[in-house]
Amino acid sequence: MTVSVPPVPRYVPAPTATEQLDYADLPIVDLSKINTPEGKAELATTVRDAMKDKGFFYVINHGLTPEQNERIFNVANVPLDQVSDEEKMKFDGKLQQTGSYQGYKPRQYWHVDNGVRDQIEHYNMNKDLHRKGHPNALQPYLPELEEFIKYNHFNILHPLLRLLALGMNIDEETFIPLHNFDRVGETFLRFMKYHPRSEDDEAKTKNVWLKGHTDFGTVSILWSQPVVALQILCPDEKWRYVNYIPNALVINAGDALEFLTGGFYRATIHRVVQPPESQRGYPRLGVFYFGMPDDDVKLSPLPDAPEWVDRRFKNEEAPTMGDYRKGRIIAYGNSETKKVDGKETVEVQMIGNVLVKHYN
Numbered sequence: 204m205t206v207s208v209p210p211v212p213r214y215v216p217a218p219t220a221t222e223q224l225d226y227a228d229l230p231i232v233d234l235s236k237i238n239t240p241e242g243k244a245e246l247a248t249t250v251r252d253a254m255k256d257k258g259f260f261y262v263i264n265h266g267l268t269p270e271q272n273e274r275i276f277n278v279a280n281v282p283l284d285q286v287s288d289e290e291k292m293k294f295d296g297k298l299q300q301t302g303s304y305q306g307y308k309p310r311q312y313w314h315v316d317n318g319v320r321d322q323i324e325h326y327n328m329n330k331d332l333h334r335k336g337h338p339n340a341l342q343p344y345l346p347e348l349e350e351f352i353k354y355n356h357f358n359i360l361h362p363l364l365r366l367l368a369l370g371m372n373i374d375e376e377t378f379i380p381l382h383n384f385d386r387v388g389e390t391f392l393r394f395m396k397y398h399p400r401s402e403d404d405e406a407k408t409k410n411v412w413l414k415g416h417t418d419f420g421t422v423s424i425l426w427s428q429p430v431v432a433l434q435i436l437c438p439d440e441k442w443r444y445v446n447y448i449p450n451a452l453v454i455n456a457g458d459a460l461e462f463l464t465g466g467f468y469r470a471t472i473h474r475v476v477q478p479p480e481s482q483r484g485y486p487r488l489g490v491f492y493f494g495m496p497d498d499d500v501k502l503s504p505l506p507d508a509p510e511w512v513d514r515r516f517k518n519e520e521a522p523t524m525g526d527y528r529k530g531r532i533i534a535y536g537n538s539e540t541k542k543v544d545g546k547e548t549v550e551v552q553m554i555g556n557v558l559v560k561h562y563n
């Protein structure tokens with residue numbers, strides 16, 4: 204980091220889980236290999252296969268040190284822990300009115316299941332940090348957050364988008380102009396805290412903290428943290444845990460990448476459940492960078508994309524990223540979903556012309 208780093212209270216996460224759990228077997232991508240032509244070619248194949256076969260993979264050697272990682276989790280805790288409820292209300296993002304993730308999402312904003320509402324709080328910052336104001340406690344950290352956002356954008360998101368394009372045998376720059384840093388778009392940084400829940404809530408939701416969903420952008424970057432609770436829906440229809448690798452990133456594709464590539468890459472379904480016994484009673488703090496195309500990008504398959512097998516809409520009906528993300532954000536956890544015949548656990552809703560599924 205080149206900016207000054209003022210002191211920050213330490214965030215101590217839960218201890219590592221002691222249980223043997225059913226973990227998804229996910230590939231590990233060493234991003235430092237991208238710096239040579241041979242390494243880059245090798246990574247393009249690895250990333251393509253990982254995304255197509257598993258839908259999720261880890262990234263290591265992304266260039267930030269374990270100390271920088273620890274620092275960002277300390278800073279992430281500030282807007283959640285060091286800001287009064289009154290000030291939080293002032294910076295409420297009112298997502299379901301604005302269709303935009305900027306500001307706070309308070310607890311109990313979404314319906315999970317059987318009348319139970321969520322216990323998740325987050326603070327979201329647009330890639331352009333200066334588009335909105337921020338709580339007082341966060342002010343000293345804005346310069347380093349700006350650096351962190353740029354790091355995620357240019358040193359992680361863009362390189363991954365290049366590898367994903369190379370993996371399709373198309374021009375490696377294909378996705379880059381769609382993910383401009385300076386254009387209007389929703390790509391954002393999220394600090395997210397899951398608070399422990401009552402036994403009653405766990406029973407009524409069958410331990411589901413965040414319902415199964417696909418992300419709506421192109422590439423989601425999760426900064427790995429120790430509380431094991433994220434699960435992915437595997438091809439054999441079993442939910443498996445994503446394991447914790449210190450200072451790794453967990454990467455997955457969202458709807459916009461599926462739409463732009465005509466289904467070459469598919470958005471992966473994932474959810475968050477109650478952590479195992481050894482980590483119960485602890486909060487779960489997460490740091491995420493959600494990449495998505497600029498608002499005006501039309502999400503129809505690119506000219507170079509292969510024939511779309513499980514087509515989600517006609518090309519001429521493709522939404523723009525702006526309209527699609529607004530629709531998804533406004534509807535999430537708030538509007539009616541319909542159970543799919545014969546499948547108790549799958550619910551659907553229409554976002555414009557796009558059928559979206561939710562899973563329990």
Ligand SMILES: O=C(O)CCC(=O)C(=O)O
Pocket residue numbers: 413418425433473474475489
């Ligand atoms: O908390 C996690 O690990 C995943 C969160 C998530 O899926 C999301 O915010 O879209």
Ligand SMILES: [Fe+2]
Pocket residue numbers: 416417418473
């Ligand atoms: Fe997600």
